[in-house]
Amino acid sequence: MEITFSGKRALVTGAGKGIGRETVKALQRGGAQVIAVSRTQTDLESLALECPGIETICVDLANWDETDEALKAIGAVDLLVNNAAVAVLQPFLEVTKDAWDRSLEVNVKAVAHVSQIVARQLIENGSQGAIVNVSSQASMCALQDHTVYCATKGAVDMLTKVMALELGPKKIRVNAVNPTVVMTDMGRLGWSNPQKAAPMKSRIPLGRFAEMDDVVNTILFLLSDKSAMIHGATLPIDGGFLAT
Numbered sequence: 001m002e003i004t005f006s007g008k009r010a011l012v013t014g015a016g017k018g019i020g021r022e023t024v025k026a027l028q029r030g031g032a033q034v035i036a037v038s039r040t041q042t043d044l045e046s047l048a049l050e051c052p053g054i055e056t057i058c059v060d061l062a063n064w065d066e067t068d069e070a071l072k073a074i075g076a077v078d079l080l081v082n083n084a085a086v087a088v089l090q091p092f093l094e095v096t097k098d099a100w101d102r103s104l105e106v107n108v109k110a111v112a113h114v115s116q117i118v119a120r121q122l123i124e125n126g127s128q129g130a131i132v133n134v135s136s137q138a139s140m141c142a143l144q145d146h147t148v149y150c151a152t153k154g155a156v157d158m159l160t161k162v163m164a165l166e167l168g169p170k171k172i173r174v175n176a177v178n179p180t181v182v183m184t185d186m187g188r189l190g191w192s193n194p195q196k197a198a199p200m201k202s203r204i205p206l207g208r209f210a211e212m213d214d215v216v217n218t219i220l221f222l223l224s225d226k227s228a229m230i231h232g233a234t235l236p237i238d239g240g241f242l243a244t
Contacts, residue, residue, distance in 0.1 A: 014084030019134060023220075038058060067117075071117050081131075082110075092145075112159060136156075210239065
């Protein structure tokens with residue numbers, strides 16, 4: 001199955017590292033003109049060297065006004081991947097206000113805000129579009145020390161469904177992907193200890209964590225016309241974890 005994005009413009013948040021970075025590369029390989037958004041300038045500079053021709057925007061999406069200013073002149077965007085997120089891990093009884101504030105700003109409010117900016121332009125131009133929100137398996141299953149992360153990713157799932165309900169009639173498809181542990185650099189660092197990884201991996205029928213390609217390929221499918229009737233879905237990429 002060949003997927004092409006020739007003639008499309010795509011915006012990817014959290015593009016500096018991990019899934020976002022690989023999604024930028026894959027979209028460009030597929031023919032899209034890509035706008036990469038990150039709060040880390042050095043990551044954008046290195047990404048631009050790897051992917052000549054991409055546009056880059058450095059902004060902290062937790063800042064609503066700065067995001068408006070940074071994205072006001074991006075022009076028409078056909079495809080959006082809301083990947084930016086933070087994970088602050090604390091036991092429930094030790095969760096702080098700062099953890100709530102930062103996580104809600106980035107993981108939930110920024111998803112809605114950037115989607116509003118893109119969707120309004122699509123509607124104004126009378127164009128079709130597709131949005132993929134990167135959620136998590138943690139939205140569907142409680143994890144130790146993940147109070148804030150689980151809660152915000154649960155909010156992303158419901159936000160995805162409401163966006164699908166309201167934007168579908170405007171010909172804008174909205175879906176979410178819900179990966180298990182993904183072997184990004186951060187994932188390898190956090191789950192390299194066999195004693196920590198074994199209990200989680202034992203609950204995955206396929207017997208492994210996800211690789212970045214597992215997630216990126218699913219995002220590309222959901223952005224493409226090959227998934228034209230998939231709308232409002234929250235799609236686990238978990239090797240069967242949630243089936244057990």
